[in-house]
Amino acid sequence: MWFYEPTEEEAVQLTEPEPQDEHFMREALKQAKRATRYGEVPIGCVIVCDGQIVGRGYNRRNTNHTTLAHAELTAIDRASRKLGDWRLEGCTLYVTLEPCQMCSGAIVQSRIDRVVVGTMNPKAGCAGSILNILQMPAFNHQTALTIGVLRKECTDILQDFFRDLRIRNKEEKKMRAAEEEKRIHVGE
Ligand SMILES: [Zn+2]
Numbered sequence: 001m002w003f004y005e006p007t008e009e010e011a012v013q014l015t016e017p018e019p020q021d022e023h024f025m026r027e028a029l030k031q032a033k034r035a036t037r038y039g040e041v042p043i044g045c046v047i048v049c050d051g052q053i054v055g056r057g058y059n060r061r062n063t064n065h066t067t068l069a070h071a072e073l074t075a076i077d078r079a080s081r082k083l084g085d086w087r088l089e090g091c092t093l094y095v096t097l098e099p100c101q102m103c104s105g106a107i108v109q110s111r112i113d114r115v116v117v118g119t120m121n122p123k124a125g126c127a128g129s130i131l132n133i134l135q136m137p138a139f140n141h142q143t144a145l146t147i148g149v150l151r152k153e154c155t156d157i158l159q160d161f162f163r164d165l166r167i168r169n170k171e172e173k174k175m176r177a178a179e180e181e182k183r184i185h186v187g188e
Contacts, residue, residue, distance in 0.1 A: 012128040013135055015144045021094070021116050024048050025150045028094040028118070031058040031071060032157055038063045042157045045071035045095040047079040047088065047112070054091065055079030071095060072103035076110050088112045096154040098125030098147075104133035107143060114144040118154025 024046055031044025035058040047055040057074025061067060072095055080086050088110045096118040099107060104126040107115060115134055117127055126133040127145060135142045 012132050012145065012147075015114075015146050017116070017146050017149050020048075020051070021146065021149045024053070024092070024094045025096070025116065025118055025154070027053060027056070028071075028096050029150065029153055029157065031056050032096045032154075035059045035071070036157075036161060042161050043071045043095070043097045045075040045093065047075045047091050047093050049079070049083065049088070049091045054082045067102070070100065070103050072099055073106055076106055076112075080110065086110060092116060094118075094149075097121050097158065098127045098129055099134075100124050101126040101131065101133060104131075107134060108139055108141050111141050112143055114146070116146045116149050118149060119151050119158070120147065 027046045028044040031046060032042040033044070035042045035044065038060065040059045040062055043059040045055075045057045046053050055075040055078035057071040057076075057078065059071050060069040060074070063069070072093065075093065076088065079088055079091060089112075091112050092114040093107060093112050094116045095103075098117050098119070098121040099115070100121075101124075115127060120127075120129055122129045124130065128134075128147070133139075134145055
């Protein structure tokens with residue numbers, strides 16, 4: 001068999017949301033909104049240690065011209081600099097969209113204790129959708145995982161972004177067609 005099939009013990013183990021989760025997910029949403037200003041897909045992340053935000057990040061993949069500019073990697077980088085340690089033990093990572101394989105890998109590598117996800121990403125997510133990299137028993141570290149905190153807000157911000165993008169693309173196409181028409185009429 002070639003496709004990945006999780007064994008029973010690899011299945012997603014969820015923990016209940018905690019009282020502070022909505023507050024910090026709103027902070028992650030604020031980061032996601034910053035991405036929108038740059039025309040980036042709105043994904044935001046914060047890392048919390050002892051009740052304090054120690055790292056923030058938002059998607060800047062197009063702006064920075066690198067796939068490494070995912071929200072989670074930026075937040076991990078900031079948190080590690082701030083705490084002076086690559087180990088982020090005791091930290092919780094809040095992210096508006098389920099992390100990809102790269103970010104889930106970095107989360108495990110940085111030994112983050114707990115991950116809180118807003119909404120799932122069935123096409124690319126690796127916190128249970130395609131793989132559950134966060135909780136594979138074969139690795140030396142697994143995270144606790146809570147899914148669905150402010151799910152509606154985290155879904156809406158993405159859907160609104162893609163809807164606006166579709167409208168903008170349509171308008172641009174129309175404008176280009178109108179310009180083309182003008183050129184033809186004046187005989188250029
Ligand atoms: Zn990622």
